[in-house]
Amino acid sequence: MIRVSILGTGNVATHLFRAFLKSEEIEVVQVVGRNSEALRAFSGQTRTLSDFSNIREADVFIIAVKDDVIVKVSEYVNHIKGLVVHTSGSVSIAALSACHRYGVFYPLQSFSKDSAVDMRSVPICLEAHDSPDTDLLDTLATTISDKVYRVDSTRRKTLHLAAVFVNNFTNHLYHIGQHICEQNELPTEILQPLIRETAAKLERLKPYDAQTGPARRGDNKTIDRHLEQLKSSEFKEIYEMMSASIGKLYR
Amino acid sequence: MIRVSILGTGNVATHLFRAFLKSEEIEVVQVVGRNSEALRAFSGQTRTLSDFSNIREADVFIIAVKDDVIVKVSEYVNHIKGLVVHTSGSVSIAALSACHRYGVFYPLQSFSKDSAVDMRSVPICLEAHDSPDTDLLDTLATTISDKVYRVDSTRRKTLHLAAVFVNNFTNHLYHIGQHICEQNELPTEILQPLIRETAAKLERLKPYDAQTGPARRGDNKTIDRHLEQLKSSEFKEIYEMMSASIGKLYR
Numbered sequence: 001m002i003r004v005s006i007l008g009t010g011n012v013a014t015h016l017f018r019a020f021l022k023s024e025e026i027e028v029v030q031v032v033g034r035n036s037e038a039l040r041a042f043s044g045q046t047r048t049l050s051d052f053s054n055i056r057e058a059d060v061f062i063i064a065v066k067d068d069v070i071v072k073v074s075e076y077v078n079h080i081k082g083l084v085v086h087t088s089g090s091v092s093i094a095a096l097s098a099c100h101r102y103g104v105f106y107p108l109q110s111f112s113k114d115s116a117v118d119m120r121s122v123p124i125c126l127e128a129h130d131s132p133d134t135d136l137l138d139t140l141a142t143t144i145s146d147k148v149y150r151v152d153s154t155r156r157k158t159l160h161l162a163a164v165f166v167n168n169f170t171n172h173l174y175h176i177g178q179h180i181c182e183q184n185e186l187p188t189e190i191l192q193p194l195i196r197e198t199a200a201k202l203e204r205l206k207p208y209d210a211q212t213g214p215a216r217r218g219d220n221k222t223i224d225r226h227l228e229q230l231k232s233s234e235f236k237e238i239y240e241m242m243s244a245s246i247g248k249l250y251r
Numbered sequence: 252m253i254r255v256s257i258l259g260t261g262n263v264a265t266h267l268f269r270a271f272l273k274s275e276e277i278e279v280v281q282v283v284g285r286n287s288e289a290l291r292a293f294s295g296q297t298r299t300l301s302d303f304s305n306i307r308e309a310d311v312f313i314i315a316v317k318d319d320v321i322v323k324v325s326e327y328v329n330h331i332k333g334l335v336v337h338t339s340g341s342v343s344i345a346a347l348s349a350c351h352r353y354g355v356f357y358p359l360q361s362f363s364k365d366s367a368v369d370m371r372s373v374p375i376c377l378e379a380h381d382s383p384d385t386d387l388l389d390t391l392a393t394t395i396s397d398k399v400y401r402v403d404s405t406r407r408k409t410l411h412l413a414a415v416f417v418n419n420f421t422n423h424l425y426h427i428g429q430h431i432c433e434q435n436e437l438p439t440e441i442l443q444p445l446i447r448e449t450a451a452k453l454e455r456l457k458p459y460d461a462q463t464g465p466a467r468r469g470d471n472k473t474i475d476r477h478l479e480q481l482k483s484s485e486f487k488e489i490y491e492m493m494s495a496s497i498g499k500l501y502r
Binding site for chain 2: 163
């Protein structure tokens with residue numbers, strides 16, 4: 001049995017908590033957070049407290065808070081014997097070096113509060129300062145996920161950067177696509193199957209091989225016509241830059 | 252029973268053919284194409300021929316060829332009584348105006364030859380010069396798809412433009428993400444669940460509401476660090492432009 005404490009009440013804290021509850025090998029001994037409203041969602045299922053100076057012992061303390069308050073929250077547990085980890089993609093393991101034992105437990109997924117995620121398919125990236133602690137994190141991670149990776153801080157930051165491209169920027173392209181549809185009285189859900197298939201195709205094809213469209217073909221007539229159709233200079237710039245980058249890749 | 256002829260042997264022709272074969276209300280009377288190798292994939296299942304001047308009568312002739320040869324192929328059937336349609340997102344219906352009856356049958360999906368697609372979930376966008384022909388196309392489309400839309404040429408071109416953003420450009424972002432992983436000895440499949448969830452989330456959330464990340468938060472410290480990490484000036488430019496566009500949207 002691994003005793004876990006969760007420090008934080010946001011999306012990552014909530015999704016990890018739900019996954020841990022399902023496992024018989026994990027006991028969530030407490031959830032700690034300042035926001036008493038958010039804390040209420042956890043009450044009845046574990047001990048909840050808003051007073052960080054009143055934290056009980058546990059094997060692993062998971063700090064699931066915003067990047068810029070990780071260090072501050074860690075000060076409440078740096079005297080403790082348990083292993084302290086944060087869940088951030090872009091913060092170094094060294095941010096926790098004032099703790100006795102420390103590491104990182106980074107689930108690579110974009111969590112939304114009201115939307116269920118199958119944690120078994122979420123990659124969890126692990127790192128610990130001491131090698132036995134990596135094994136402990138490994139045991140913890142494999143109870144909730146089938147995809148556990150050991151990734152050091154440098155590579156984790158790179159992974160976070162790659163995630164910004166495939167998640168944040170992709171989502172922005174979805175926004176632009178839907179915006180174009182709305183402005184032309186086309187139902188936005190008409191793009192949905194194409195979006196789904198574009199993502200699903202990656203299971204079978206490398207994106208390099210899956211690419212289609214005017215930029216890949218070097219079809220400048222269509223590209224010019226599309227640029228004419230676009231009214232927003234911002235969208236025009238994005239169109240031009242992405243097309244140029246695709247064009248360069250295939251020629 | 253609707254008798255259909257397919258002119259062309261590429262991805263769109265292949266996927267439509269497979270879908271039509273499953274329907275008892277449709278008979279594919281012939282597939283016509285110059286490429287005898289490609290034509291062979293259809294033989295045994297319908298009449299195949301490479302001689303365009305030897306085409307038999309049918310109710311609907313579907314021209315599924317590259318945009319720039321649609322007009323040329325249509326010349327083989329412009330004397331015919333049947334309805335002639337093309338399958339392009341960006342070519343106007345007027346390209347077929349030399350035919351007696353003409354229209355458009357545009358399936359909005361990115362087809363790859365070796366990858367099965369559930370045609371029932373593929374939006375089919377219809378347009379016909381004469382109103383009774385729109386009804387005929389509607390009957391044809393609903394036998395293979397649950398998502399049939401009537402979309403005129405102007406809006407169809409806009410839709411095709413939106414599709415370039417959510418399909419071609421998104422796929423390029425996948426390529427960049429995987430490239431960053433490969434260069435840093437991270438397994439590329441580690442991004443897969445995030446990519447899948449980013450697309451799946453759209454069924455429940457608008458992309459405007461689903462957005463997360465440093466650009467949305469206005470977290471310039473992380474943005475600057477990411478720009479430092481990027482070695483390629485091209486990827487840097489894409490990162491900056493996308494982040495600026497997201498930043499503008501939320502402030």
